[in-house]
Amino acid sequence: MKIEYQTGTLTLSDIGPLNAANSSTFREEARAALREGVTNVNIDLSQTRQVDSSGLGALIALQKTVGARGGAIRILRPTPIVYQILELTRLHRVFEIVRD
Amino acid sequence: MSAVRSIPTTLLACEVECHLAAAAEACLQARDFLISMGLAAGELDVWELVLGEAVNNAVNYVRPEARSRPVRLELLGTGEWIESRIYDHTAGFDLLAKVDLPPEDSESGRGVFLMRSLTDELAYLQGHDENVMVLRKRRQPPVPLPPPAPAPESDGDIARTLDAMTNELASCYESLAAIFRFSSELQGGVTSEVFIHRWLTQLLVITDSDWFVLRLCDRAPHQLRLASTSVKSPLGMPASLESPEAGRHSVEALAALDHNDVWFEPGSTISREDPLFELVGRGCGFAHPLFVNGTLVGVLTLGRREDRRSFEAGQVSVAQTFGDFLALEIRSTQMQQEQLEAQLKTRDLEITAKIQHALLPDCLPSSPRAALAGFYRSARVIGGDYYDAVPVADGHLLLVMADVMGKGLPAALFAVIFRSLVRARCDLASRPGEFLGWLNKNLFPDLDQAEMFITAQLAFLDSRSGELRVASAGHPPMLVADAQGRIKEILAGGPPLGVIAGAVFPEDAFPSDGGRILMYTDGLFEARDPRGELLGLEAVKAELAESARTGESCDATRDRLSRLLTEFEHGTAPADDTAFIVVTGREPI
Numbered sequence: 001m002k003i004e005y006q007t008g009t010l011t012l013s014d015i016g017p018l019n020a021a022n023s024s025t026f027r028e029e030a031r032a033a034l035r036e037g038v039t040n041v042n043i044d045l046s047q048t049r050q051v052d053s054s055g056l057g058a059l060i061a062l063q064k065t066v067g068a069r070g071g072a073i074r075i076l077r078p079t080p081i082v083y084q085i086l087e088l089t090r091l092h093r094v095f096e097i098v099r100d
Numbered sequence: 101m102s103a104v105r106s107i108p109t110t111l112l113a114c115e116v117e118c119h120l121a122a123a124a125e126a127c128l129q130a131r132d133f134l135i136s137m138g139l140a141a142g143e144l145d146v147w148e149l150v151l152g153e154a155v156n157n158a159v160n161y162v163r164p165e166a167r168s169r170p171v172r173l174e175l176l177g178t179g180e181w182i183e184s185r186i187y188d189h190t191a192g193f194d195l196l197a198k199v200d201l202p203p204e205d206s207e208s209g210r211g212v213f214l215m216r217s218l219t220d221e222l223a224y225l226q227g228h229d230e231n232v233m234v235l236r237k238r239r240q241p242p243v244p245l246p247p248p249a250p251a252p253e254s255d256g257d258i259a260r261t262l263d264a265m266t267n268e269l270a271s272c273y274e275s276l277a278a279i280f281r282f283s284s285e286l287q288g289g290v291t292s293e294v295f296i297h298r299w300l301t302q303l304l305v306i307t308d309s310d311w312f313v314l315r316l317c318d319r320a321p322h323q324l325r326l327a328s329t330s331v332k333s334p335l336g337m338p339a340s341l342e343s344p345e346a347g348r349h350s351v352e353a354l355a356a357l358d359h360n361d362v363w364f365e366p367g368s369t370i371s372r373e374d375p376l377f378e379l380v381g382r383g384c385g386f387a388h389p390l391f392v393n394g395t396l397v398g399v400l401t402l403g404r405r406e407d408r409r410s411f412e413a414g415q416v417s418v419a420q421t422f423g424d425f426l427a428l429e430i431r432s433t434q435m436q437q438e439q440l441e442a443q444l445k446t447r448d449l450e451i452t453a454k455i456q457h458a459l460l461p462d463c464l465p466s467s468p469r470a471a472l473a474g475f476y477r478s479a480r481v482i483g484g485d486y487y488d489a490v491p492v493a494d495g496h497l498l499l500v501m502a503d504v505m506g507k508g509l510p511a512a513l514f515a516v517i518f519r520s521l522v523r524a525r526c527d528l529a530s531r532p533g534e535f536l537g538w539l540n541k542n543l544f545p546d547l548d549q550a551e552m553f554i555t556a557q558l559a560f561l562d563s564r565s566g567e568l569r570v571a572s573a574g575h576p577p578m579l580v581a582d583a584q585g586r587i588k589e590i591l592a593g594g595p596p597l598g599v600i601a602g603a604v605f606p607e608d609a610f611p612s613d614g615g616r617i618l619m620y621t622d623g624l625f626e627a628r629d630p631r632g633e634l635l636g637l638e639a640v641k642a643e644l645a646e647s648a649r650t651g652e653s654c655d656a657t658r659d660r661l662s663r664l665l666t667e668f669e670h671g672t673a674p675a676d677d678t679a680f681i682v683v684t685g686r687e688p689i
Contacts, residue, residue, distance in 0.1 A: 007512075057210075060207050064205065089213065097417065
């Protein structure tokens with residue numbers, strides 16, 4: 001996973017599948033990257049072929065952590081299947097989703 | 101011909117060790133199997149996801165004593181269907197006919213929902229020792245290639261993705277185009293209300309919504325007031341934001357107080373007291389709070405009728421973008437308005453200050469019987485204090501001190517009227533009581549209507565006899581000090597002007613020779629020090645007495661009292677205007 005910082009925003013990219021096998025690792029690595037001064041988090045899902053229910057759980061857990069700091073999560077460029085899953089589970093209401 | 105026909109079927113059956121890494125490997129094998137069956141990319145993604153959910157559940161919830169037993173995965177494919185069976189050794193669960201989503205902030209509980217939503221059939225059979233989950237999904241029919249069909253990869257999935265992307269692009273383009281169009285209209289001076297309504301009507305079309313409601317935020321009382329809507333029926337009272345509880349009775353208030361979108365759909369729990377109950381209780385949609393730099397501007401609510409499906413992500417983000425842009429426009433208009441009001445207020449203050457300044461005499465006249473010195477200081481908010489010394493026939497002098505109740509332009513205007521009336525009837529100067537009666541009669545209707553009053557004191561200084569005749573309308577007493585520093589208060593009191601129609605004002609008369617006389621407004625003794633303590637009349641009297649004993653000049657007494665004020669206030673900004681006149685009587689020459 002690639003971790004970048006830019007004035008208060010953390011961007012995570014090169015993320016593999018977010019499923020039961022690796023979502024807790026993602027959750028821990030993302031939390032560790034949330035250093036002081038970071039309010040918003042961009043999660044680039046363009047390289048993520050799959051997000052299952054535990055991957056969604058990890059995203060929501062991260063949203064809670066970030067929300068407690070007054071920030072928000074933006075999901076960038078989700079693949080069609082991941083976008084479909086976010087919409088199906090109505091989490092497009094919770095996350096800002098940027099498709100381009 | 102046989103009554104039984106065999107169907108070409110392909111089967112994958114495997115045993116998976118009971119841990120997550122093995123489950124992941126099994127899903128990849130299943131994917132390869134489905135690729136070999138010719139499934140489309142989108143179908144493969146879905147199958148990989150639902151098989152993962154099923155096998156992971158079998159691993160995660162296995163009974164402890166069964167951990168050594170493998171999970172069995174079977175996949176069976178025909179030309180029309182794919183069916184999968186996953187055999188687990190968990191305690192099992194009851195699969196409900198309808199699977200709901202958990203709350204949005206719940207981190208778990210979406211697995212079964214995904215399996216049900218993404219497949220055509222889902223069943224769960226519980227056995228004594230082993231349970232089976234059955235997932236069935238019809239295969240996508242191969243999409244006939246449109247002639248001349250140049251794209252070699254074209255299939256249903258790509259076509260749908262392209263459709264979705266086209267729609268998305270189209271809605272992005274539409275919203276951008278609309279933003280540009282409306283921005284240029286704004287510059288053309290379209291009034292705010294018309295602009296907002298057209299803007300939101302456009303949004304209805306772009307997002308395929310049935311209705312909108314926009315409420316803007318009032319500061320006092322803190323509430324959401326209806327600004328624009330497409331709904332014809334009445335929408336109830338403004339939604340109050342005064343208490344944190346307000347969110348329980350209004351989705352709009354909840355969105356404003358929580359700083360978050362609030363979603364509703366048929367079946368959502370909506371308070372009957374919600375001003376939008378009739379709308380949000382029946383359809384689906386969301387309330388989007390509009391913030392600009394942390395300031396709540398309002399709440400935009402969009403909805404669809406109950407028979408329609410909920411909003412797609414693209415439509416939601418277009419609506420949010422539209423709403424946020426609108427909020428910026430509204431806030432910037434509000435700020436221009438506030439700036440304009442502040443400018444008008446400053447202008448108002450400037451005019452008032454000019455009037456105030458014009459009221460005061462440039463220099464006080466001299467009299468053979470008395471020396472005069474005046475003092476005037478305006479407070480931050482200009483009021484209606486006024487003093488004057490008017491030479492009248494035969495070298496006599498009329499001294500005037502008045503205080504119009506209230507501040508700002510209205511008070512200053514009454515001061516102007518009062519001054520004009522006084523100047524117009526100087527023939528009444530020698531009878532100050534009668535003069536006040538006449539002023540009261542003329543001012544009463546206007547003061548009464550404006551619910552204002554004026555306190556005033558008139559003193560006639562007879563240049564021949566040195567006698568001072570005083571009458572007062574609700575004004576603080578005149579102070580007279582003799583050479584020994586003894587102080588007398590001359591009240592000569594009637595009611596303030598504008599309080600009682602036909603009031604009578606008694607007069608008092610005394611010789612001015614050798615005396616030191618102080619006429620003043622209440623700003624003098626009501627000055628406050630930094631701790632908020634009042635100066636008080638006694639301190640003024642003491643200073644006047646001291647001044648009289650030293651026999652200093654009239655100007656020196658004025659400076660002494662001015663110093664008393666400055667030193668007492670010690671930098672505290674005065675709350676009220678202050679005016680006073682010092683008169684020192686001379687022996688006749």
